[in-house]
Amino acid sequence: MTWIASIRIALRALRVNKLRSSLTMLGIIIGVAAVITMIAVGAGAQARVEEQIKALGSNLIMLLPGSVTAGGVRMGAGSRNTLTESDAYAIGREIADVPASAPHLRGAGQVVAGNNNWSTVFYGVTPDYFEARNWVIASGKGFDPADLTGAAKVALLGETVARNLFGDADPIGQVIRIRKVPFTVIGVLQRKGQSLMGQDQDDVILMPISTARNRVLGGNIARQRTVGVIFVKVREGADMKEVEGEIRSLLRQRHRLQPGADDDFTLRNLSEVLAAREESSRIMTLLLAAVASVSLLVGGIGIMNIMLVSVTERTREIGLRMAVGARGRDILAQFLVEAVTLALIGGLFGIMLGVGGSYLIAHLAEWRVELRPDSVLLAVGFAASIGVFFGFYPARKASRLLPIEALRYE
Amino acid sequence: MAEPLIVTRGLAKEYRMESYTVAALRGVSLEIAAGEFVAVMGPSGSGKSTFMNLLGCLDSPTGGEYVLAGDRVSELSGDALAAIRNRRIGFVFQNFNLLARTSAVENVELPLLYSQCPAQERRSRAMARLAEVGLAERAHHQPSQLSGGQQQRVAIARALVNDPVLILADEPTGALDTRTSFELMGLLQQLNRGGMTVVLVTHEHDIATFASRIVSFRDGHVVHDQRVEQPADALAMLRALEKEAA
Numbered sequence: 001m002t003w004i005a006s007i008r009i010a011l012r013a014l015r016v017n018k019l020r021s022s023l024t025m026l027g028i029i030i031g032v033a034a035v036i037t038m039i040a041v042g043a044g045a046q047a048r049v050e051e052q053i054k055a056l057g058s059n060l061i062m063l064l065p066g067s068v069t070a071g072g073v074r075m076g077a078g079s080r081n082t083l084t085e086s087d088a089y090a091i092g093r094e095i096a097d098v099p100a101s102a103p104h105l106r107g108a109g110q111v112v113a114g115n116n117n118w119s120t121v122f123y124g125v126t127p128d129y130f131e132a133r134n135w136v137i138a139s140g141k142g143f144d145p146a147d148l149t150g151a152a153k154v155a156l157l158g159e160t161v162a163r164n165l166f167g168d169a170d171p172i173g174q175v176i177r178i179r180k181v182p183f184t185v186i187g188v189l190q191r192k193g194q195s196l197m198g199q200d201q202d203d204v205i206l207m208p209i210s211t212a213r214n215r216v217l218g219g220n221i222a223r224q225r226t227v228g229v230i231f232v233k234v235r236e237g238a239d240m241k242e243v244e245g246e247i248r249s250l251l252r253q254r255h256r257l258q259p260g261a262d263d264d265f266t267l268r269n270l271s272e273v274l275a276a277r278e279e280s281s282r283i284m285t286l287l288l289a290a291v292a293s294v295s296l297l298v299g300g301i302g303i304m305n306i307m308l309v310s311v312t313e314r315t316r317e318i319g320l321r322m323a324v325g326a327r328g329r330d331i332l333a334q335f336l337v338e339a340v341t342l343a344l345i346g347g348l349f350g351i352m353l354g355v356g357g358s359y360l361i362a363h364l365a366e367w368r369v370e371l372r373p374d375s376v377l378l379a380v381g382f383a384a385s386i387g388v389f390f391g392f393y394p395a396r397k398a399s400r401l402l403p404i405e406a407l408r409y410e
Numbered sequence: 411m412a413e414p415l416i417v418t419r420g421l422a423k424e425y426r427m428e429s430y431t432v433a434a435l436r437g438v439s440l441e442i443a444a445g446e447f448v449a450v451m452g453p454s455g456s457g458k459s460t461f462m463n464l465l466g467c468l469d470s471p472t473g474g475e476y477v478l479a480g481d482r483v484s485e486l487s488g489d490a491l492a493a494i495r496n497r498r499i500g501f502v503f504q505n506f507n508l509l510a511r512t513s514a515v516e517n518v519e520l521p522l523l524y525s526q527c528p529a530q531e532r533r534s535r536a537m538a539r540l541a542e543v544g545l546a547e548r549a550h551h552q553p554s555q556l557s558g559g560q561q562q563r564v565a566i567a568r569a570l571v572n573d574p575v576l577i578l579a580d581e582p583t584g585a586l587d588t589r590t591s592f593e594l595m596g597l598l599q600q601l602n603r604g605g606m607t608v609v610l611v612t613h614e615h616d617i618a619t620f621a622s623r624i625v626s627f628r629d630g631h632v633v634h635d636q637r638v639e640q641p642a643d644a645l646a647m648l649r650a651l652e653k654e655a656a
Contacts, residue, residue: 005523016511320507323468324568325496325524327489403495404468407507 003337010338013310014345024306025346027299028386032350032379033357034292039375040358042285044368049281053274054134055192055201061244063087063230063251066264081226082264085209087254088230092128095246097238102129103227105212109179111205113165120161122178122205124212132231135206140172140187143208151210155183158204159191178205181215240269289375293382299346300386307339307394318398319406332399339391340384347383351376415479415575415607416442416465422473422630423460434460436630437474442609444575447602447641449618450611452627459580461627462611466499466578467491479575496524500569504581506561508553514564515540515549521572539567543597559590566597577601579610583617589651595620595644620644 014021065082085103092101105124110117127143129135137156147154155176162171171185192201207216213225234243244267255264311318318331326334355371362369423435435457442448452458463469464476467483470491476484479498486494495501500521508517518536527535540549543563553561562582569577579598583591599620602608610621618624619642626634 005529012511316507317509320509321520321524322492323466323495323501323507324521325492325572327492327524329489330524402469404463407468407503 006333006337007341009334010341013314013338014342017310020306021342024302024342025349027302028296028343028346028383029299029350029353031292031296031299032347032383033354034295035289035379035382036351036354036371036375037357037361037369038288038292039285039378040354040369040371041361041367042281042288043370043372043375044362045281046278046285047370048368049274049278051193052195053278055195059234059236059238059240060132060270061232061234061240061247062268062270063091063232063247064266064268065226065228066262066266081224082255083227083230084225085227086225087251088126088227090254091230091232091247091250094250095243097235097243098232098247099235100128100131100231100233102126102132102231102233103209104129104229104231105209105217106228107179107212107217109216111161111165111176111178113171113174113176116165118161118164120158120203120205122155122207122212122216124209124217125206126209128233129206129231132233135192136190137187138190139170140185142187148208148210151214152208153181153183153211153215154186154207156187156189156206157185158189158202158206160200160203161205162188178207179216183207240272244269296379296382296386300343300390303339303342303387304390304394306342307335307391308397310338311335311394311398314398315401315406315409318401319403319409322401322403323407328399331401332395335395335398336388336391339395340387343383343387343391344380347380350383351379354379413480414441415444415446416440416609417477418464418474420474421461421464421471421476421484423457423464423469424472433630435464435471438630438632439474440625440632440635442607444607445602445605447599447608447620447622448610449621449624450609450627451613451615451618451624452633453613455629456627457630458611458627460630462578462580462609465576465609466501467495492524496521497572498575500566500572500574500577502562502565502569502577502579502582504584506553506558506565506585508561508564508568510554511552513550513552514545514556514567517553517564518568518571520568525572535571536567539571540564542570543567557590558586559593562586562590562594563597566594566601570601575607577606577608579608581611581613583612583614589648591617592644592648592651596648599641599644 063083088101088103092098102125106121107124108119108121110119123129126148127145130137130142138159140156142156143154146152155178157165157171165171165176166174171188174185176183176185189202189206195201209227232247234240248263248267251265252263257264321331358369358371361367418438418440420437420439421435422433422437425432425434438461450458450461460469464471471484474484475482478494481494483491483494509520515533515536518539519532522532522535537546537549540546543566545560545563545567548556548560553564556564577598583594586594595617598608598610610617612618619638621638622641623637624634625632
């Protein structure tokens with residue numbers, strides 16, 4: 001018997017019991033839709049984490065000043081300003097796998113532009129900072145080396161700051177006052193969105209580190225040339241652990257620490273933290289898909305149940321088909337095709353429902369979802385295999401009937 | 411005389427129950443030549459249905475030998491038996507056994523579906539057979555829209571569609587009234603006159619008189635085997651019946 005004939009027979013058999021067929025399909029529809037939606041939700045979460053990693057900068061090591069111990073009382077990280085700008089330059093210069101090593105000074109204050117004012121933070125940075133933290137300049141330009149040496153009063157605005165001070169107007173070329181010091185805006189940064197902690201990363205102003213130190217912050221900070229943080233970007237593919245070790249020994253040497261003495265700085269590998277987060281969101285996706293698969297499995301059992309009923313109900317038909325020349329394998333194929341058709345039609349409707357459901361979740365819950373073609377293929381493949389798997393037993397049962405007994409079945 | 415179409419030698423069938431064995435057929439040796447019209451008779455439990463099932467390759471014997479058109483059927487596997495049922499034998503059942511919600515022509519096509527026949531040829535052969543049994547214009551009716559006699563004629567068209575050498579009819583008139591029974595027997599006689607071998611199981615004497623040979627079964631044995639010199643003519647009797655009614 002040809003496949004087309006088998007499929008036509010299957011479709012007819014399914015049409016005969018419309019309600020029963022639709023209810024059986026419903027199990028597969030819900031299962032497939034659940035798998036697709038759950039994978040979309042999980043993939044959305046994963047994509048968010050990946051974006052955060054990108055925003056942070058990949059392969060990033062953060063160097064923080066270390067702790068001081070005063071009379072046996074340890075003061076915690078950052079309690080002593082042990083890191084200097086030259087430490088940052090030394091790391092960039094002397095360690096091979098470091099393309100960018102960016103010192104970073106932080107300050108906060110009121111910013112005024114015309115009639116508007118806004119309270120924000122500003123960072124004193126070097127051009128390396130843009131590379132280390134993956135900042136992209138949306139419009140205007142970045143700092144020149146001359147801006148750095150001359151402590152030029154130029155600033156780049158984060159998107160939030162630009163919007164709050166200038167609204168829709170172009171801020172480039174405008175003058176703003178940061179702690180009463182006038183600055184010329186030379187560029188606007190591309191939006192980065194929220195940080196891992198939910199902080200608005202675009203509520204920021206970047207300026208040359210020399211400008212921040214000498215013209216805005218002043219005082220001790222200007223004299224000591226210390227920095228708050230050094231961001232070190234490690235080359236893609238380099239061994240992070242090895243680079244960490246090199247940085248540590250370089251800084252210990254520069255700070256003249258005796259062997260056995262504690263480090264006076266802290267090394268933090270943020271990428272690792274994020275990688276762990278990514279891993280956990282990946283596991284969540286798998287878990288969601290696994291839970292959804294259970295409903296697909298239940299749908300499959302529904303198919304098996306209905307196919308068993310169908311084989312019993314149609315025993316005489318099977319007997320007749322055998323009497324006119326159907327072989328066991330023809331009967332097997334007929335019922336298998338029927339089960340797979342049921343599963344595949346259910347699968348197609350399930351895809352529609354799953355895609356629709358994903359968009360609905362994205363729209364109503366404002367949850368990020370990411371539809372992946374492979375999850376759709378997976379769901380269809382899964383539905384078809386469920387048809388084969390759960391259809392096989394009833395079909396084999398039918399094919400093993402003895403013609404004479406099947407014909408006489410009441 | 412040519413090689414007989416059907417030869418059985420000591421054909422036996424036992425049904426094994428849990429604690430005992432029932433012998434339904436106890437060694438039947440019979441020869442049926444091509445072109446014969448044989449009526450198999452006997453009370454229920456006589457083994458006539460078992461014999462028919464064995465002739466129809468629907469069941470396998472537990473003893474003896476069965477040769478159909480030169481093939482030693484009793485030695486064949488399930489798939490080979492299916493092929494023989496498909497190409498050599500046409501079945502007509504008491505309860506018609508048509509597929510419900512399936513048009514007459516599709517019912518007739520069914521055996522061709524299992525013999526790799528292209529769709530177009532299937533349809534044309536099925537239509538030709540339906541025309542032979544006088545149901546060409548009912549081809550697209552479903553069994554539920556046909557009378558009993560028409561349904562049985564569809565079943566005969568189905569039995570004929572793959573050009574079998576043997577028609578096996580198991581109580582074909584059991585569910586029909588007298589008039590329709592005569593009509594149907596007339597059709598079978600007509601086929602027989604065209605050279606088709608027909609084996610018919612019935613418990614009605616009236617029906618058996620249309621055959622050219624009557625074989626009677628009792629307790630798993632053949633007890634009578636007689637030729638009928640002048641079989642009754644079903645169509646003539648049908649005309650007589652109609653005259654009586656008028």
